[in-house]
Amino acid sequence: MDGSWLVHGLFGRFTIADYSRNAGVISFDFGAFVNETLLPAGEERIKTAVLYDRYRVLAKDKGWRIMSAQSFVAELRERVLVKRDCFLGNVVVGYTLKEQGHNCGDSLQEVS
Numbered sequence: 118m119d120g121s122w123l124v125h126g127l128f129g130r131f132t133i134a135d136y137s138r139n140a141g142v143i144s145f146d147f148g149a150f151v152n153e154t155l156l157p158a159g160e161e162r163i164k165t166a167v168l169y170d171r172y173r174v175l176a177k178d179k180g181w182r183i184m185s186a187q188s189f190v191a192e193l194r195e196r197v198l199v200k201r202d203c204f205l206g207n208v209v210v211g212y213t214l215k216e217q218g219h220n221c222g223d224s225l226q227e228v229s
Contacts, residue, residue, distance in 0.1 A: 147192050150175070155197070158213035165190050165199060165207040167214070 154171060155163070169189050176183045190207055193199050198210045
């Protein structure tokens, strides 16, 4: 990581620039996805698989190339605390999901 998160903030406008450049596809603002999906919540835990499922639905709906689960978790680790739980697998700690009815991705804009 080049340290741009220091300038733009942890949840700022950080894109998956390397991913989109290497793949030659339009990507999206990953920080915005995190902001649209998660709410700070003490010691709550969310399986990364649940977030990945939300991301895959959003990417499919928008026509974006879907990154691998491993790349997705790596991007999450850049922004939030991800721990390995021996029963649940990888989990995001300290957040809960926004309302299920929330239209995640409606305000996300494509970034080239």
